[in-house]
Amino acid sequence: MPAPPTEAHFPSRLRSAAVAARVGLWLGVCFGIAFLTGLISHYAQNHSQPIPFPTSPVWGYRVTQGLHVAAGTAAVPLLLVKLWTVYPRLFIRPPREARKLAVEALERASIGVLVAGAVFQLVTGLMNSSQWYPWGFSFRTTHYAVGWVTIGAMVVHVAVKLPIIRRALTGDVEDTSQDRPTATRHGVLTRRGLLRTTWGAAGVAVLATAGSTVPFLRGVSIFGVRSGEGPAGVPINRSASAAGVTASAVSSGFRLTLAYAGTETELTRQDLLDLPQATESLPIACVEGWSASATWTGVRVRDLLDRIDAPRGRDVVVTSLQQRGAFGVTLLQSNFADDDRTLLALGLNGDTLAIDHGFPCRLIAPDRPGVLQTKWVTRLEVQA
Ligand SMILES: Nc1nc2c(c(=O)[nH]1)N[C@H]1C(S)=C(S)[C@@H](COP(=O)(O)O)O[C@H]1N2
């Protein structure tokens, strides 16, 4: 069996604390942004919100979720370079003395958790934003839990390495005072060259996806998952046929039921069209990072609730024609239900709402995760 490599097998002087600390700094910034915006997104999707998620600014969630996905995307090349620069440290002989060995073992374990968590977050996040869900677990719960573990391990890692990070960042990149003794071989790239290439790769990764959020970047956004295709120029997340609602959505038997305190009122789509119409410009902002602004026309949800004498300050359960999947029933918190800009939309960008956008009617509310903008709505039930 060949002997495992020792650190002497990794002579490149690019693999240095000077490079690792600089890449690590930006990696930390990206993970910090992704963590904070992730907390916001998770909270926005919670049923119970002791502090109501704000309905203004209307583009708030669009920006935080766009940042979340952009930061995660930029972190991919940064993490790869970071791991490459520090990888030889795995093969450093562990210390003999018991106390030092224990400290070293703890530190390596925390790095193990950090690396595993970081890779898991980036891989599952990217898979989610390309709508590929081959796993059996709940993405949101798992991504959220592993987010805490990863950020915790990152804080420990930074605290342990702080003296090294400080020295590495204050010195020149080409300074060799903290290098492993065997890391002396010059290659084609200087350290500055490697850093520039890394920043470039992160920038390209972000540009290639950010077009899903920033309209003028669409042209360069080759990896942007949803960009501008779809009826009325707005992307489609799940089509009517994928949701299994094609027949019920176009059926003449369609009714919207309004329910409160044991009384129910049924409205046809024509009834809805005969009510006073409102127009609002509100974005769809998907958790996957893409977003699009659009002009919606329809009936204010508050007007509908007034028709059944529902008081203000009540949450509303929104039910879709969609029978399968997790998005068929959602909770519209009272501050969203009472906001004048929240519509049951019948039209989009001047056209009749396309079936894939939620015909006969769909919910659209300001500053709300796309996943809660329920399509093919058939029932609004005011909670007691
Ligand atoms: N009934 C139902 N509503 C739904 C969905 C769904 O799968 N089923 N997808 C949601 C998600 S994740 C998003 S981002 C938006 C997208 O709306 P659009 O397809 O009209 O762009 O619809 C939301 N409403």
Ligand SMILES: [Mo]
């Ligand atoms: Mo979404």
